[in-house]
Amino acid sequence: MLVLVTGSAGRIGRAVVAELQARGWPVRGFDRVPTPHLADALVGDLTDAQAVRRAVEGADVVIHLAATPDDDDFPTQLLPNNLLGVYHVLESARSAGVRRLILASSGQVVWWQRERGPWPIKADDPPTPRGWYAATKVFLEAAGRMCAEAHGMSVLVVRLGWVPRSRGHIEELTALDWAKDVYLSPGDAGRFFACAVEAPLGPRFTIVYATSRPLRTALYDMETAKQLLGFEPRDRWPEGIEDMTAR
Template sequence: MTDLAEIPRRILVTGASGAVGTPVCAHLLRRGHQVRGFSLAADDRLADASVGSLGDGEAVRRAATDRDTIIHLAAFPDPADFIDVLLEPNVIGLHHICQAAVEAGVRRLIMASTLQVISGLGHDRPVQIKDGVAPTNHYALTKVWAEEAGRMVARVHDLSVILVRIGWFPRNTKEARHLGASSSGPDFYFSHDDAGRFFERCVESDTPAAGESITAFATSRPARAPRLDMTESRELLGYEPRDTWPEGIPFAHE
C-alpha cells in the first residue's frame, strides 16, 4: 500500500489519459493528492476530469483554476511535421500552460521534456545535464523550447519549476519489444511504476524553491551500464529508481 503524502496537493495533470499520465495519476491519487485530469477525451477513471485541447487557452485556464501544482505531460509525442502537427500542442499549447500556471498562482510547474533533446550528443561517459542539448528533430526542438520557457517562468514569475527529461517509456507491446531489442534501450528504460514514483517526488519535494528551476533525467535503473548522470534526480528531488528492464511494465513485452 502506498503511504499518504504529508501535504496533499491540488494537481492538474495534462495528458492524464495518456501513456505516462495514466500511471502517474493513479499513483498520485493513492498518495492522497487531489488530481484533476485534462485530456482530449473523457476519462472515467478520474472523478475530476476536464476535456479540452491545449490549443484552447480558455479551456486550459479553466482547468488550472484552484490548482497549486501542474504536471504538463500532454504533447504530440513523436517526430512529425512542425507546422501541421507539432506547433499547436507542443508550442502554442505549452505557452497556454505557462500562462495558466502564472495566472492561477500555482506553486509548482512540472513539465515533461524528452531524452531526445540530447540525442545529438556523443559521449563515452554518462551524459550530464550541464552538457547542454543537441536535438536532431523538430519534436525534440519543441521540448528545448519547453525547457527554456519553464526556466523563464521560474525566473520572471517566481514559480518553482521542474523540467523532466523522460527516458524510454514504452507505451505498448510493440514499443516494449523495440526497446528490448535495442542494444542501449534497457539502459534508458523508464518503467510505468517508476514514473509514478518520480512524479511523486516532483510534487512532494521541497526543492526547487520559488523562482528556481531544476532539469532532471527520469529513468529506471540501467540494465547494463549507466548512460545518464542522475545526480539532480537523486540529490535534488530524492528520487531513487527501483525497476530494471523489464520490471514495472503492465503489459506483455515479449
C-alpha cells in the first residue's frame, strides 16, 4: 500500500515520512523542493495539475501537507498553494480512486473559541477562523467533506496543533502559556499520521485534533483521535523540541 505525502520536505512532512518508513510503509514524497532521505520523491508544484496527477498515480493513501503554512500574501501564496493546490490534489485523488485522504487543517480554524472557550473545542463546534490562512483551511475541510459525501471517499481532516518550524517559533511558544497546551512535537505528529494511515476507517468524513499532551488544559477534544485512530500523544512541551533545533 503506497502512501503519498505532499509537503514531504517540510517540518511535519519529514517527521511523517520518517515514521512511516520506520513502520515499513512504502512512501512517495511530493514537494517543490527535494525531500531528504527518500528515494521515491518527486519535485513538483501543487499548481501544476499534471505533476500532481503523476504524484497521486498508484497511491492508496494521500497525506496532504503541502501548503503555505501560515498567513501570507493571499493572491501570490495562499490562493495558488492552499486553494488551487487543494483542488488539484483532491480531484487527482478522486479520479485515481485513492482509498483514503488525510488533510492537514489547523487549530487556527477555531482560533477565537480557543481564546474565549468553551473548552475542549469539539470537531463540530462552528469554525472561528483567525485570518485568511485559516479561511483557506476551512475551504480545505469543506472540499474534503464534499469528496466524502459526493464521491464516497474516506476523508480524515486533522486540525493540527503547533509544530514549531524555527527558533523564532520556539521563542514564541516559550513566551505564551496557552501555546504549550497546543504544542505538537514532530514525533507525535509522525505517530499521529501513521495511526491515521493504519486505522480501519470506512468511507466517511471525520475531523479530529492532534496535539501533544497539554501542559495545563486540554483546549481541543482529543478523545475522537484516541477512539477512532488509537492515537495517544507521548510528548509534553518541551519534549521533542530537540528534533527541531537541528533545522
